[in-house]
Amino acid sequence: MSRVSNIVPTETTRELLRIVRAAQPIPRIAVARRLGVHRGKITVLVRPLIASGVLREGVPDSSGHGVGRPPIGLSLRSENHFLIGVNIGVKQTQIGGATVDGKILFEENTETPADPETTLAQIKSAIHRHQRRLPDRELVVVGISVAGPTDVAEGRLLYAPHQGWRDVPVARMLDLPVPVVVENNATAAAIYESQRRRRNTAAGTAGDFVLVRAGTGIGVGLVVGGEVFRGTTDIAGEFGHMTIVAGGKSCPCGNLGCWERYASAASAVELYKGGTYRTSTLRFTDVVTRAHAGERRAQTTLDRVGTHLGIGIANVICGLGVPNVVLSGDLVHGWKFIEAPAHAAIARSLCGRLSRWSLVAGETSGSELGGALEVAIEHYLLGVVENVSVAA
Ligand SMILES: [Zn+2]
Secondary structure, three states: OHHHHHOOOHHHHHHHHHHHHHHOOEOHHHHHHHHOOOHHHHHHHHHHHHHOOOEEEEOOOOOOOOOOOOOOEEEEOOOOEEEEEEEEOOOEEEEEEEOOOOOEEEEEEEEOOOOHHHHHHHHHHHHHHHHHHOOOOEEEEEEEEEOOOEEOOOOEEEEEOOOOEEEEOHHHHHOOOOOEEEEEHHHHHHHHHHHHHHHHOOOOOOOOEEEEEEOOOEEEEEEEOOEEEOOOOOOOOOHHHOEOOOOOOEOOOOOEOEOHHHHOHHHHHHHHHOOOOOOOOOOHHHHHHHHHOOOHHHHHHHHHHHHHHHHHHHHHHHHHOOOEEEEEOHHHHHHHHHHHHHHHHHHHOHHHHHOOOEEEEOOOOHHHHHHHHHHHHHHHHHHHHHHHHHHO
C-alpha cells in the first residue's frame, strides 16, 4: 500500500483539492464518491495534505441532525494567503482579491487604457495598494485573463485583436515577486464554469464541456475530464476567428467573415444599428431591453445572431466531439431571444442530428473576474500538489 501512495497521480490530488474547495466542509466519503475512487484511497490522498497543513478536518457547524456521530468535513486552510485576479477586458478591467477557499476580499473596476504599458502600470500600482491594505496576508499568485490567445508558460499575451495588442510580455512587465499566470479569458471562464459545476451539480464534477464566451468577440474554452485542453500551441479555442461567411464582414484580426463578426454581443449591436458599432454608445443590453419591450427590429437582430451562434456552435461540436456547450459572457443577457434560433441551427446540422447535445446559458459576468481568480487558484493548487508530492 505504501508503494501505491507514492505513485498516486497528482491530477487526482489536484481534483480532490478542487472538490474540497467547491463543497467544504465535505466528508471523505463524499469526496471518494465524486472522485470515483475507493474510500481507502482517500485516506492515502488526504494524509499528506493534512500533515503539510493544506487541509484541515473538523466537525461542521450543523451537528444537530440525525443520530450518532456528525460527519467530519475536510476544508482548505488558507488563513494567511491571498490571491489576486485581474481580468483585462477590451473596455473594462476588473481587479479582485480572494482567499484560497474563495472568500472575496476586494474588488474594483476601471476603464482599460488603450495601450498595454499604461494598463499594466495601473494594475501593478493597484496590486501594491491592495497588498499594503492587507499586511497580515501574503500574496501568493496573480492570475490575469486577457482577450486573446496567450503563451501560458511565458506569461505572454500573443494577440488581442480588439485592442490591437501584439506580443505583450505581461508577466515580465508586471515584474512581481510572485507567479503571474496569463490566460485567455475564455479558458479562464471555462475554469470558472468547471468550479461552478463542482459546486452546483448533483454529480459534483466538472465533466466534459465547451464554453463559448461571447462579448466583444467570441472565445471558446474546452474542458475534458475536468481539465482545460490547450492543444500543443496554446491557441486551441480560437473559434471566434473561424470563417463562416466567405467574403464576409472584415474582422480586426485581418480576415473576412469571422464567426465573432456575426454572433458576438458587439456584432449584434452593429447589426441592430445597420452600421459600425465602434462609434455607438448603444450597448447590447439596450438591444435586449428593446426586444423585451416588443421592438421588432431588436427581436429580429437577436434572432439572426442566435442563428449564427448556433451555426458556429454546431461546427465546434462537430470539430471537437464534445456536445455539451455553455454560453457565457454578455450575449447571455439576450438568451430568451437567442436560445430558440441557436437550438434550431444546431439541430439542423449533421452533428446535431447524430448526437445528443446541449446548449445552456451560464453566467453573464461572474466568469470575468471569477475566471481570473480561478486561474490564480488553479496555479496555487498545482504548487500545493507539487510540494506535497515532493514531500511524499
Ligand atoms: Zn477574425
